[in-house]
Amino acid sequence: MKILLLFIASLLPYLIFSQTVRRVLFLGNSYTFVNDLPQLTANFSQAAGDSLIFDSNTPGGYSLQQHSVNQTTLTKIALGNWDFVVLQEQSQMPSFPLSQVLVEVFPYAKKLDSLIKAANPCTQTIFFMTWGRKNGDSYNCSSWPPVCTYLGMDSLLNLRYRIMADSNSAFVALVGATWHYLRDNYPSIELYDTDQSHPSAAGSYAAATTFYSIIFQKNPQLVHYDYSLNNANAQIIRNAAKLIAFDSLSKWNVGKYIPQSNFNYNVSNDTVYFNNSSIYASNYLWNFGDGDTSTAISPMHVYSTNALFKVKLISKKCGLMDSISKSINIVNSSIRENANSNFFTLYPNPTKDFFVIKSNKIIYKDDIEITIFDNMGREIYHNEAYKVEERIFTKEFLKGNYFVIIKSKSTIYHTRISVI
Structure with missing residues (x-):
């Protein structure tokens, strides 16, 4: 008994969590590269008992347009063995004027998503919604005032990434929205690096917890992994990811693109x-x-x-x-339940090469029409019968069941014939 109990105890760490394995390709730039966001997300997932197998291509400053012609990116997409492919645009471009975004951003989001689906129709694209710069985009402020502040830039990034996701039946990894919540409610947690653009350790941790919520569709608040943060800040960030991402998965298109029958x-x-x-x-x-x-x-x-x-x-x-x-x-008064009535006999059934429809009365021209449908409802034979016995050859028919409809001027007869 003691041996059995020890064996069960040894399995407990594996039984507590139900492991989910996901394969993810990250395509972006330095926002993904800094602090090694893919590896951080994998570490967080591992602490939850899940497994994130990943690859990435994240050249500094890269745009979706550049990724769309980058051979490394194209080769990795073409592998087709991904559950998810993450697309992150250059940090400023989605916040530019719409006329510019329509030419420089949206077409390449569409192109990459199309390549992803061509490689594997079951791969789900995720758009990585980034964040506004700490004090807005000072470089483009004079020519495009809406990005002069964090709020203006962040709201445009949020809108444009959601448009990209909605127009490509994709998910959104709403990292920017998680950051926004933390900035509003916990301003003492520094999400930015010293350049006021790239993520700090806390900023990347917020991204990783958000990605975990979207990729695994599980509650990040239950995961005990603090990265390099103090426990209090890590708990706050995990709770933010739960509130913004996990509690509103449908808002970010998760679960939206499953089959719906009607x-x-x-x-x-x-x-x-x-x-x-x-x-x-x-x-x-x-x-x-x-x-x-x-x-x-x-x-x-x-x-x-x-x-x-x-x-x-x-x-x-x-x-x-x-x-x-x-x-x-x-409810059809003309239906007779089989063709072997007082008027018609059909044989042999099942058949291989041919079957015969025999009339038990005199047939006059244009009296009888014979139509045969396959089980998808496609008409494969139609003819008028002038003889007492009509032989129909089935050598070219695929094996299966067929509907035979025999119409006279007064009655419609139905039956099935099996070709073996």
């Missing part, structure tokens, strides 16, 4: 035309409630019986899924 439909006699209005999904599975399914985006389906059918749509993307069900009532 559809509407139109019923025409026995046929239902589905319109898929799901968002943030790439694959679909329909269950029509009668045993048939489809993976088409917006299929058409023909029902062979009058009944109330529960139709379910499952939308999927990158291992995430959502579903919705709706009931559809089919």
